[in-house]
Amino acid sequence: MRIDVVTIFPAFFDVLEVSLLGRARGAGLLDIRVHDLRDHTTDRHRTVDDTPYGGGAGMVMKPEPWAQSLDAIAAEQEGGEDAASGPLFVFPSPAGERFTQSVAREWSAEQHIVFGCGRYEGIDERVFAYASTIGRVRLVSLGDYVLNGGEVAAMAMIEAVGRLVPGVVGNPESLVEESHEDGLLEYPSYTKPASWRGYDVPDVLLSGHHGRVADWRRGQQVERTRLRRPDLLSE
Ligand code: SAM
Numbered sequence: 001m002r003i004d005v006v007t008i009f010p011a012f013f014d015v016l017e018v019s020l021l022g023r024a025r026g027a028g029l030l031d032i033r034v035h036d037l038r039d040h041t042t043d044r045h046r047t048v049d050d051t052p053y054g055g056g057a058g059m060v061m062k063p064e065p066w067a068q069s070l071d072a073i074a075a076e077q078e079g080g081e082d083a084a085s086g087p088l089f090v091f092p093s094p095a096g097e098r099f100t101q102s103v104a105r106e107w108s109a110e111q112h113i114v115f116g117c118g119r120y121e122g123i124d125e126r127v128f129a130y131a132s133t134i135g136r137v138r139l140v141s142l143g144d145y146v147l148n149g150g151e152v153a154a155m156a157m158i159e160a161v162g163r164l165v166p167g168v169v170g171n172p173e174s175l176v177e178e179s180h181e182d183g184l185l186e187y188p189s190y191t192k193p194a195s196w197r198g199y200d201v202p203d204v205l206l207s208g209h210h211g212r213v214a215d216w217r218r219g220q221q222v223e224r225t226r227l228r229r230p231d232l233l234s235e
Helices: 010-017 019-026 063-075 101-107 126-131 151-162 210-228
Strands: 002-007 031-036 088-098 112-116 136-141
Touching (some): 002 063, 002 151, 010 019, 010 031, 010 151, 019 031, 019 151, 031 063, 063 112, 088 101, 088 126, 112 151, 126 136, 136 151
Parallel strands (some): 002 112, 088 112, 088 136
C-alpha cells in the first residue's frame, strides 16, 4: 500500500520509522511518503494561510498550494485516469464522519491513500471539491474533540489501517480477536504469574477447558461493553 501525507510539519511523521510500521516500511509492505505543503508556495515567506472571507477568528489554508501538492501526488499514480480510480484523499477534520475500526478495515484494501493535514481553522472548502475531480474524498474525524492539526489524527489512522495490511502484524489471528472487530470491547487478558501481589487470574483461564474459556471471554466482552460503551450495543 502506498500512503502519502501532506503537512506543514513533516517532522511529526518521523515516528513512522520505528516499531511495526517502521519494519513494514523496511520490508516494502508500506510505502509511506511525507510531503511539505510549503514546497508548493511561491512567495518568500512560503505562506500557506490567509484571512477568512466573511471575517472571524483565525486563518484558513489557501487552496492553490493544496491543489498543486495533490496534483503532483496523483500524477505519480499509475492507472489513475479518472477520479474513481484515483487515490483516496483523506482529510482529517473534527467536522467529518467518525473514524472506526470498520473504516480502517475498508481502507486497508486501498492501493493508495493520501492524507491532507489541515492546520489553523482548516483548509479552504473548495480544495475538497477539487480533490474529488482527481480521486475519492473523505473528511474523517478521530473523535469529538478539536486538535491543533490533522497530523496526530493522520498518524492514528495510518497506524490503524497499516496494521491491517497483510503481513504487517506477524500473527493475523491477533487482529481478529480485538476490541471493535465484532462490535464489542475485548475481554481482559492476563499473563504469568497466576498469582501476583494478591491478585489472582480467574480460575477458568487455568482450567485448560477451551469451551469454558471461550464462554467466559464472550461474557466479559458483553459485560465490559455494557458498562463502558453501552452506545456500541445499541448500534
Ligand atoms: N475550525 C475547525 C472546526 O471547528 O471544525 C477546526 C480546525 S482544527 C484547529 C485544525 C485542523 O486539525 C483541522 O483542519 C483538522 O485537520 C485537524 N483536526 C482537529 N481536530 C480533529 C479531529 N477530531 N479529527 C481529525 N482531525 C482533526
